[in-house]
Amino acid sequence: MRTVAEHLEAVLALVEPLPPVGTELEDALGAVLAQDVRADDALPHWDCSAMDGYAVRAGDLLGAGPSSPVRLRVVADLPAGSGAEPVLALGSAARIMTGAPIPAGADAVVPVEQSDGGVEHVVLTQAPALGAHIRRAGEDVRPGDLVLAAGTWLGPAQLAAAASVGAGRLQVHRRPRVAVLSTGAELVPPGRSLTYGQIHDSNSYLLAAAVREAGCDAVRVGAVPDDPAALAEALDAAEQQADLVVTSGGVSMGAYDVVKQLLAGRTGIDFVRVAMQPGKPQGLGRLRSGTPLLALPGNPVSAFVSFHMFVRPALRRLAGHRDAAPAVREALVEDAWRTPESRAQVMPVVLVDTAAGDGALRVRRAVEGGSGSHLVASLARAHGLAVVPAAVQDVRPGDRVEVLITAPELVPSSAGSPR
Amino acid sequence: MRTVAEHLEAVLALVEPLPPVGTELEDALGAVLAQDVRADDALPHWDCSAMDGYAVRAGDLLGAGPSSPVRLRVVADLPAGSGAEPVLALGSAARIMTGAPIPAGADAVVPVEQSDGGVEHVVLTQAPALGAHIRRAGEDVRPGDLVLAAGTWLGPAQLAAAASVGAGRLQVHRRPRVAVLSTGAELVPPGRSLTYGQIHDSNSYLLAAAVREAGCDAVRVGAVPDDPAALAEALDAAEQQADLVVTSGGVSMGAYDVVKQLLAGRTGIDFVRVAMQPGKPQGLGRLRSGTPLLALPGNPVSAFVSFHMFVRPALRRLAGHRDAAPAVREALVEDAWRTPESRAQVMPVVLVDTAAGDGALRVRRAVEGGSGSHLVASLARAHGLAVVPAAVQDVRPGDRVEVLITAPELVPSSAGSPR
Incomplete structure (x- = not known):
């Protein structure tokens, strides 16, 4: 044997x-990447606003506050997607939306909530810190960064990362x-x-x-x-x-x-x-x-x-997964059973909630008293398979076992979790 | 707010x-059952053999053993699927395969390994216990049993359970x-x-x-x-x-x-x-x-x-899921961060392996020092989302948090697990 x-x-x-095949980004869900995805450009591409508000020169607003508002001339209106490249002179501001590039000369953003919302002139009631509400170019990704390594499983967030660096097609394992x-x-x-x-x-x-x-x-x-x-x-x-x-x-x-x-x-x-x-x-x-x-x-x-x-x-x-073995989870056994001599045993188990509150997974046999290999209807109750090594003869309460989760959808929430 | x-x-x-729709069993993977599936018949349908071997009358083999073999006449050959209904008289046996119905008169099965494999006569070297290697009708399912309840998610084992009780089509939520x-x-x-x-x-x-x-x-x-x-x-x-x-x-x-x-x-x-x-x-x-x-x-x-x-x-x-909330897992925090006042915080996290060996999940922020909502490429690293209640201001090492696992495929195996 x-x-x-x-x-x-x-x-x-x-x-x-x-072998790798080229695929549209949208069709790559669940596939494994066959080639590194690197960023050509920084992400964000340029310093940009983290808020809807006004791009300003912080020096113009020293001492500004609710009781000492400052009025600035609005010299540009910058929606996201604007290709405009205005330059802020002293005493001026640009209306700016989340994600729009920070104009030259500006060094802070004041949120719209701290303003009168003006279009030609704006009254601001906050002295922003230097750099306030500015997302810096490259905070997320620097040019040349490895965004996704070959061998990566492509879930929703991975596809979004590829999209964000402009990858419209990917090489994935068939x-x-x-x-x-x-x-x-x-x-x-x-x-x-x-x-x-x-x-x-x-x-x-x-x-x-x-x-x-x-x-x-x-x-x-x-x-x-x-x-x-x-x-x-x-x-x-x-x-x-x-x-x-x-x-x-x-x-x-x-x-x-x-x-x-x-x-x-x-x-x-x-x-x-x-x-x-x-x-x-x-x-x-x-x-x-x-x-x-x-x-x-x-x-x-x-x-x-x-x-x-x-x-x-x-x-x-x-x-194309780098690691062929699926992940196993360690769990604590709640019941007891005997296992055959000199053979590993693979026992259908359910994950149980004992309200112990220690974050540990706990398992119990899915079918009380039976591991019969013909019990197909009973198998539908199992959440996973506990793998007991060949050397173990007796499984006892409190023992640790490895569990392959086979029906994650059926696993209940942890103990005591507010839903 | x-x-x-x-x-x-x-x-x-x-x-x-x-609304429910009728669907072929094969097309129901991942759907939620809209109607109970009950068994019309028992499963196993009849007492049947758990082994390839010989159906016998245990009384004929009292005292049988390697040094005192017993020879019986083989009166039937019963492959799985056989519709034959032989009756075992005293001194006779039937060759029987795993899953074939136990013939009338037989009350035990001797595995083929304990025989000479004979076809017309067989020499047996084991005195079986009454009922040995017989799967009893109804061990898995009794007639009328609820096999799958409406609201059940249909994974592979659930489809197999439905198949085993003969359900070729299912009513599932669209x-x-x-x-x-x-x-x-x-x-x-x-x-x-x-x-x-x-x-x-x-x-x-x-x-x-x-x-x-x-x-x-x-x-x-x-x-x-x-x-x-x-x-x-x-x-x-x-x-x-x-x-x-x-x-x-x-x-x-x-x-x-x-x-x-x-x-x-x-x-x-x-x-x-x-x-x-x-x-x-x-x-x-x-x-x-x-x-x-x-x-x-x-x-x-x-x-x-x-x-x-x-x-x-x-x-x-x-x-059609009965519980709209997906399952959350309790995990122990490994790092520390501040959260905003009076707002719940949802933090991308990775599950980490600390080799603690206690079966607990442990998490760390997916992006050190940053939960910026624009960090799309960095989000690809996260395994889940930790949900920190509004009342909490500081998350500290050892705290328990609820985690929604968003990329189960990325979660590594537990600490110390032999693969």
Whole structure:
């Protein structure tokens, strides 16, 4: 048996970052940057006003106040976007809006609230400090600064940063495309009725959705029967349209384990046992034309666990993330359970609110007393997966465990937070 | 000035959950369920095997072991999906695969590893406990059980749960569609060059991406100049194609604040000041045909903060979430800063790893010494927003703050976690 870490390494050896493609800024959400974004110019581009008000020479307003107002001539009106370049002489002011360039000669801004709002002349009731309400050129970015490094995930704020330095197109790693299929003669698509011995296919929905949630495209092939010829045909088609093929089922010790039947012994494909519960039997390798294959076990919880432990890191590497492993969070255990000897255990957990108020995450098993790999409906309650190392036999209240958050949307707010 | 809570209440009063639509299971990822999903049948549907092996009568194997093997006649071969209904008489066994129904008369399963793998007869070297390796009907779901409640967010595991009980279509709340436009004569789309006084539009990219990241559709109208007629036309078009219109800019004290110029005084539209920094000036109400409008301030950090404090809760309500407020996490502060008097402060922060090993989240300001609302490039470094209540003046190391995680993808793993 190989360890989880050894298997992860073998999985990651099958994939590399997809090539860069040029994309419109707007279409880059969720992608990983393939090239540094640097600033040509400073940001702000020039000293500019932080307020709606009047650009002034501070020296003109020494001693100004509510009881000693000062009147200045307004020599310019500077809305944001104004290309005007007036020069303020002594005794003059420019009406200026937030973001407009500070005119030459001005060295402070008085907010409109400290004025009579005048257009030709203005009465000001504040003596501003030198530089008051002026945003300095380059405060945010200096020319040549690295704004976004290659390898950066592009969320809303990252796209805004790129936009702010004028990048209308970005080089990003192509979005991975993954073909997903489940195997098993017993599988019937949801919506159709069952006869005795049949069950509904849930894995192809589970895995396709997990691929999409990870920001990749999924081609859900659906369920393939336990027939090697049918599977061979499905795999041939799948690998032509995908960067990675993921199957579930048919990798264990059964007499009809079709993935193993078809592929065991093929050069470049291995069926291995990983010291992990659930998810021990795993297949991996390359299909005929070189497309990587990850063959997961078919129990739904095993497939889900295998996705998060192995497929998601592979997707992250394909997508260009520098760190293939998704982030884990440390959490304190609230209940107790035994784990299998010499195998890592991956337990569906919920994050609980104990009102302890110490900022720590706390977890409890999602299903009391059960980690059965067939409990697919119960899995919907889980917020994450606690990963218990192979050396640990007993998990006890207060123990620290690593948690992969799998359903961030379901995680409740921290203890005691006013909403 | 109104409080953040008062403004949020006013914003949420403008929206209600969008009507349910029927959708294919596969297309429901990220939507919110509008109707309970209940199980018609038990899951597992029948007692079934948890292993590949042999279904037996445990009584036949009393005393069996490696040195005292027992030979049974194999009367049936039961792959998963088999509809056969054999009956096991005394002294007989059925070869059975994981997930296949346990035949009548059998009361235990012996794993294939404890056998010679025989097809006509099998030699077994284990005396199984009564019920060994049998999954009981209904262990996961009993008939009539609530599998997913209306209001549930549909992630991969939730779709799998629905699939497992045969739900091929779901009633979900329609996905919100949001029109996003920024205002300002100074704005030029990224990719085009600037003249003096101009800047690149980043807000329309920021807000459209934030809407999409929240699982909604965005129509990015782009930048509209400071011309009331042009804005009126853009808003008329926008409200026809959206459930919500979000603008940025033009809501403050400036002489050219176009959103305010056009809409202030219109029945049903208010411009208010919220006791929050940044993001004080806010507009809200209904456009001509009733579409809700949220008019955010134009500084990029103000727009981002306003999105997370007000727009995202509105999107969550439209999408059907029971709790409009996104989850907040409690975190411990690592640095120190002053906050404005009598206004809540929303500070971009990074989550830091201090190797404290106590499971607590820790935060630090994303930009040392600055919370300037114009620092759009610097905002790309932030992992979240710390929300400091209005009553707090000083934030000190060790203080607890609430954090809205805005870029979960950027949050590093917890301290000391083996990867």
